[in-house]
Amino acid sequence: MPPRPHTSKRRSQPSGLPSSIRRRNAPSFNSAFEEDSRSNTISLFSFSIPNPLSYFRRSDDDYSSTGPAASYNTTKYILYGGVIFIMLASSFDTYFRTPTKQGGDGEIVGAALPHVTSDGKYHGRYPNSLLTLFYPYTLFRDVVLDQPVDVNDVPFFWHAHVSDEIPVKKVLKTCYGADLIELDTEEDVEKAKELKLVSSLASQERVGPGSLKEKLYNGQRKQPIVITSPHIREVAELFNQDNMGRMFSFYRHPIDYDLHPNLKTKLPPDAVNNFMSRLLSDVHTGELGFKELGIGKQVIRQSTLSGTRDLMSESILRFGQYFGWVPTGGEGTKLSEEADNAIAKSCIEDILQSYPGERYADHNSPEWQAFYKANKMDCQLYELARSTWRAQIQTIIPLSLQKKRAGEGDDDEKNDEDEEEE
Numbered sequence: 001m002p003p004r005p006h007t008s009k010r011r012s013q014p015s016g017l018p019s020s021i022r023r024r025n026a027p028s029f030n031s032a033f034e035e036d037s038r039s040n041t042i043s044l045f046s047f048s049i050p051n052p053l054s055y056f057r058r059s060d061d062d063y064s065s066t067g068p069a070a071s072y073n074t075t076k077y078i079l080y081g082g083v084i085f086i087m088l089a090s091s092f093d094t095y096f097r098t099p100t101k102q103g104g105d106g107e108i109v110g111a112a113l114p115h116v117t118s119d120g121k122y123h124g125r126y127p128n129s130l131l132t133l134f135y136p137y138t139l140f141r142d143v144v145l146d147q148p149v150d151v152n153d154v155p156f157f158w159h160a161h162v163s164d165e166i167p168v169k170k171v172l173k174t175c176y177g178a179d180l181i182e183l184d185t186e187e188d189v190e191k192a193k194e195l196k197l198v199s200s201l202a203s204q205e206r207v208g209p210g211s212l213k214e215k216l217y218n219g220q221r222k223q224p225i226v227i228t229s230p231h232i233r234e235v236a237e238l239f240n241q242d243n244m245g246r247m248f249s250f251y252r253h254p255i256d257y258d259l260h261p262n263l264k265t266k267l268p269p270d271a272v273n274n275f276m277s278r279l280l281s282d283v284h285t286g287e288l289g290f291k292e293l294g295i296g297k298q299v300i301r302q303s304t305l306s307g308t309r310d311l312m313s314e315s316i317l318r319f320g321q322y323f324g325w326v327p328t329g330g331e332g333t334k335l336s337e338e339a340d341n342a343i344a345k346s347c348i349e350d351i352l353q354s355y356p357g358e359r360y361a362d363h364n365s366p367e368w369q370a371f372y373k374a375n376k377m378d379c380q381l382y383e384l385a386r387s388t389w390r391a392q393i394q395t396i397i398p399l400s401l402q403k404k405r406a407g408e409g410d411d412d413e414k415n416d417e418d419e420e421e422e
Contacts, residue, residue: 133295134295134298136233136236136237137299137303139236139240139244140156140236140244140247141245141246142303143305143322143396144302147397148402148403148405148406148408149322149324149402150244151207151208151212151219152242152243152244153243153244153245154245154246155224155245155246155248156226156247157172157227157249158228158229158230158235158248158249159249159260160259160276160279161252161257161259161260162258162260162261163309163355164249164250164252164312165260167312167355168316169228170351171347171351174351175320175328175344176320176325176327176344177222177223178224178325179223179225179226180226180228181227183227183229183231184229184230186231186234192238197238198239198240199242199243201243206225208243216332216333217332217333217334217410218334218399218400218409219399219403220399220400221332222325224323224325227245232279232280233280246305246323247303247304248304248306248307249305249306249307250308250309251300251306251308251382252382254274254275254371254378254382256309256358266284267279267284268285271284272374273374273375273378274374274378276381277377277378280295288377292377293377293381296377297384300384304385306385306388307389309357310357311389313345313348315389316348317345317348318392321341321398322396322398322399323399326340327343327344330343330344334410337400
């Protein structure tokens with residue numbers, strides 16, 4: 001029996017084409033994607049956009065797809081994956097999913113939106129924001145930008161040194177007839193918080209529009225209320241968004257510190273250097289860095305009417321004019337401005353002449369070099385305070401001038417009335 005002719009089980013190949021070429025030319029699901037990836041543009045949701053991978057492919061000869069990875073297209077996955085990720089991101093973000101609601105006292109509860117509550121605290125998703133780092137000093141006005149002085153603001157005298165506290169308090173009482181609320185101990189401050197001191201003063205019309213018992217020129221006032229304390233951070237928390245604090249203080253060179261006895265107990269015994277930087281930043285132990293120094297600089301530059309010991313008379317006179325305080329014996333009228341300033345200046349100088357000034361330090365001595373190295377940050381704060389004092393010659397101006405520049409002066413109101421009559 002003749003042998004059967006040999007037949008192959010595979011289908012016959014197309015003439016002249018090897019199997020590798022046949023598989024490459026066969027239509028497949030990936031062929032459309034591969035064609036797009038070779039081109040300079042790709043189609044996405046019926047739009048043609050530039051292909052981000054085409055830049056790296058110099059020619060079609062450089063591009064080849066072999067192995068299992070050939071079935072995937074990187075460009076498509078990046079683009080479609082990015083779109084899907086953006087669409088689904090909000091579903092996994094707890095900040096977006098946290099509901100925002102109103103609390104019983106009208107404050108926003110929840111982390112959905114950054115916000116500031118009525119106590120001046122900042123709540124939100126930026127823990128390193130200046131609004132967070134700078135609290136509670138956010139309850140102090142910017143003494144330069146927030147002009148004119150608002151009638152609802154409360155003057156605050158921060159006295160870190162005894163030799164500043166005694167003469168300034170005497171001047172406030174004698175020359176301006178000020179009503180001082182002295183919070184010298186932390187117990188005094190805590191009691192003031194329990195009684196809601198500032199809100200109580202507003203309700204009793206001891207601050208605010210109701211406290212202006214007498215109509216004086218451009219919002220000036222007699223016998224002002226002033227809160228005084230050596231505890232700056234604790235007292236700052238007494239103020240609120242309706243009645244913010246306006247602080248004035250005196251800064252001394254570290255070698256001339258005369259710290260209030262109630263402040264000496266705030267820091268541990270080993271915190272012997274850079275006392276002011278530690279007090280303002282509330283970092284009582286360990287090394288201090290630029291963050292702590294920056295907080296102290298911010299307090300001086302933004303939140304303080306700065307005074308220096310060797311220029312105490314000029315400083316207090318500037319403070320009084322800034323707040324619009326009429327001195328004892330003054331009239332508070334437009335025509336009496338010069339006379340009122342002369343009365344205040346004479347009274348201040350008479351009181352301060354019996355108090356000593358700053359000490360002189362030899363900056364070339366070895367003792368001074370060692371002292372400066374240990375208290376470098378406080379020395380920088382002092383130099384900044386002096387620089388701020390000089391800058392405030394132009395920026396801290398009398399209340400009557402503040403009102404004029406803001407268009408709120410009595411003369412402006414009179415001109416408006418005349419125009420309406422015409």
